Amino acid sequence: MTPDAVLARVHTLLPTAVSAAPELARGQAVVTLPREGMVEALRTLRTDPELDLSLLSDVTVVDYRGRTPRFEVVYQLNSLAKRHRLRVKVGVPEDDTTIPSATAVWRSANWGEREAYDMFGIRFEGHPDLRRILLYPEFEGHPLRKDYPLNLRHPLVPERDPIATPWHPRTEGR
Amino acid sequence: MASLIPGSMRPARFEETDHGESDVLEIQMGPSHPASHGTVKFNLRLDGETILDVDVEIGYLHRGFEKMCEQGTWNHCVPYADRLNYASPILNNVGFALAVEQLAGIECPERAKYIRVIGGEISRITDHLTCLGMAASEIGAISAGFYMLEAREYLYDLVEAITGARLTVTYCRLGGVVKDLPPDMRERLDFALKHTRSVMADCDRLLSRNRIFLDRMVGVGGIDAQAALDYGLTGPLLRATGVAYDVRKHAPYLLYDRFDFEVPTGANGDNYDRYMVRFREIEQSMRIIDQAMAQIPDGPVMANDPRFVLPPKQEVYNSIEGLMNHFKLVIEGQKIPAGEVYSASEGGNGELGFYLVSDGSGRPYRVRCRPPCFYAMAALPDMLRGEMIADIITTFGQINMIGGECDR
Numbered sequence: 001m002t003p004d005a006v007l008a009r010v011h012t013l014l015p016t017a018v019s020a021a022p023e024l025a026r027g028q029a030v031v032t033l034p035r036e037g038m039v040e041a042l043r044t045l046r047t048d049p050e051l052d053l054s055l056l057s058d059v060t061v062v063d064y065r066g067r068t069p070r071f072e073v074v075y076q077l078n079s080l081a082k083r084h085r086l087r088v089k090v091g092v093p094e095d096d097t098t099i100p101s102a103t104a105v106w107r108s109a110n111w112g113e114r115e116a117y118d119m120f121g122i123r124f125e126g127h128p129d130l131r132r133i134l135l136y137p138e139f140e141g142h143p144l145r146k147d148y149p150l151n152l153r154h155p156l157v158p159e160r161d162p163i164a165t166p167w168h169p170r171t172e173g174r
Numbered sequence: 175m176a177s178l179i180p181g182s183m184r185p186a187r188f189e190e191t192d193h194g195e196s197d198v199l200e201i202q203m204g205p206s207h208p209a210s211h212g213t214v215k216f217n218l219r220l221d222g223e224t225i226l227d228v229d230v231e232i233g234y235l236h237r238g239f240e241k242m243c244e245q246g247t248w249n250h251c252v253p254y255a256d257r258l259n260y261a262s263p264i265l266n267n268v269g270f271a272l273a274v275e276q277l278a279g280i281e282c283p284e285r286a287k288y289i290r291v292i293g294g295e296i297s298r299i300t301d302h303l304t305c306l307g308m309a310a311s312e313i314g315a316i317s318a319g320f321y322m323l324e325a326r327e328y329l330y331d332l333v334e335a336i337t338g339a340r341l342t343v344t345y346c347r348l349g350g351v352v353k354d355l356p357p358d359m360r361e362r363l364d365f366a367l368k369h370t371r372s373v374m375a376d377c378d379r380l381l382s383r384n385r386i387f388l389d390r391m392v393g394v395g396g397i398d399a400q401a402a403l404d405y406g407l408t409g410p411l412l413r414a415t416g417v418a419y420d421v422r423k424h425a426p427y428l429l430y431d432r433f434d435f436e437v438p439t440g441a442n443g444d445n446y447d448r449y450m451v452r453f454r455e456i457e458q459s460m461r462i463i464d465q466a467m468a469q470i471p472d473g474p475v476m477a478n479d480p481r482f483v484l485p486p487k488q489e490v491y492n493s494i495e496g497l498m499n500h501f502k503l504v505i506e507g508q509k510i511p512a513g514e515v516y517s518a519s520e521g522g523n524g525e526l527g528f529y530l531v532s533d534g535s536g537r538p539y540r541v542r543c544r545p546p547c548f549y550a551m552a553a554l555p556d557m558l559r560g561e562m563i564a565d566i567i568t569t570f571g572q573i574n575m576i577g578g579e580c581d582r
Contacts, residue, residue, distance in 0.1 A: 016578065023513065024512060024513045024514060025513070025514065026276060026277060026279070026513050026514070026515045028515065030514075048582065054403050055403055055406060055408075056406055056517075057406060057408075057525060057527055057544055058406075058520070058527055058529065058544040060529060060542045062531055062539075062540045062542075063540075074518050074542075075246070076529065076544065077525065078518075080403070080417065080419050080424070083424055083425065085425075085516070085518075087516055105403050106404060106406065106407025106408075107401075107404040107552075107553075108404065108405050108549050108552065109493075110552055111548060111549065111551070111552035112406075112549075115548075119240075132233075133232065133233060134232065134233035134236040134581055134582075135233060135236065136233070143238065143241055144240060144241055148241075150241065150245060167232075
């Protein structure tokens with residue numbers, strides 16, 4: 001499907017979706033969804049036979065500091081059978097950096113959202129294992145935020161005792 | 175198992191968990207383990223030698239790629255992009271350059287596109303040779319591993335002749351490539367590909383029906399197509415499950431719609447299929463290179479667009495306009511109009527995506543790299559549950575986790 005056809009179908013399915021300005025999106029299909037009910041909306045996008053967006057390529061966040069809402073969580077969706085892509089963006093305000101997790105829809109959201117939490121401090125509610133992934137647990141702050149200074153140094157953390165602080169903290173569900 | 179080790183003899187540091195009849199052993203493997211290439215830690219939960227659960231810890235090679243990209247101009251990011259997947263640096267360069275060009279709305283000249291295809295496919299072969307050679311030597315087939323590294327050296331010599339460096343190539347720019355192919359490219363290429371073909375034929379005989387190799391690879395670390403898609407696996411890992419998803423065919427970029435090549439797929443999604451998919455992709459890449467070398471036209475290798483492309487040095491040193499243009503581009507950067515783009519290309523390990531946001535200043539507002547092996551590593555626990563400890567090595571080897579790309 002062409003980007004226009006994808007957008008038309010998304011608007012039929014999800015009346016609350018807002019398309020991005022075409023000159024900003026460079027001809028790609030981009031929609032913004034409200035935070036409320038976004039997991040159901042994503043599930044619709046995945047299961048709709050015409051869209052068939054079976055692959056979640058990536059989850060990331062962009063920090064538009066000074067704009068409201070400040071953060072935008074970005075999902076890159078891809079349909080292998082229909083050969084089209086769709087980018088879904090969900091705004092997250094600065095004073096309430098929570099968003100429902102998409103892990104129930106795509107399992108690839110698991111690590112993508114962990115990295116987004118690590119780098120931007122967005123809390124994905126309902127995520128089964130929201131820990132830091134690239135940085136270490138003692139790290140303070142979220143370095144990809146625009147107000148995180150580039151030259152900030154962190155102290156060395158003491159070595160963890162594997163008995164007192166186990167390195168395998170997950171217990172549920174396994 | 176509990177009866178073999180008397181309780182009093184058990185080292186105190188291993189936590190005992192009630193798990194039915196047997197004891198669960200928790201050990202950490204890595205971060206610097208001699209049998210695994212790449213710095214990564216596995217927190218294993220074992221029943222004897224069987225893996226009950228594994229928690230993968232990555233991030234040991236995190237260098238802040240995305241944060242650093244926001245500090246310079248668009249061309250400043252190209253050297254960082256080299257260092258993402260250092261087994262196939264040209265592919266990363268090409269992927270990044272394509273994304274920026276799509277954002278800027280310019281195209282590179284025809285010859286540069288052919289050069290990018292040729293360089294990229296050479297890089298794909300070196301990437302696969304690294305993966306296969308390491309995987310072979312890690313399970314004891316040292317000689318096959320060294321043969322593949324030998325072929326890789328011939329290809330690195332070729333990369334050095336084209337770009338001037340073996341690994342840190344920094345070859346692509348916004349609007350083209352830095353320099354043209356060497357004049358004796360055809361002879362160098364014939365030499366390198368001839369050696370690669372003979373090495374591949376040798377390794378095929380050494381490995382593909384080798385009893386020991388088959389026992390270690392067939393049916394190990396498998397994942398089915400549905401789970402693979404759910405986890406966002408791409409590249410050889412997904413194709414091994416039978417899904418023929420290749421970005422070069424799915425949404426042809428550069429000139430990939432002009433070449434005749436196949437997308438090899440497997441059926442079982444196990445380590446042996448991953449090995450065979452990579453093996454056959456090397457042949458396909460050599461086919462593409464041969465076709466591209468036969469078709470390549472003459473012409474410039476850099477676009478002529480003063481807004482984004484640095485002027486030739488001749489103009490910079492000899493004319494005031496060229497000097498000013500150069501100064502503005504270097505100091506202020508390429509003023510790409512505000513907007514955003516997600517551009518995917520087929521990297522060595524799968525879909526390499528760049529999501530770029532520009533705010534109209536000369537610097538990237540946000541550079542996001544979608545690394546293929548990051549998502550593959552997320553699926554590793556599912557592949558390993560129920561396998562033996564020794565299978566970590568083959569499965570991890572076939573995922574081909576490249577620290578620079580996974581941890582950025």
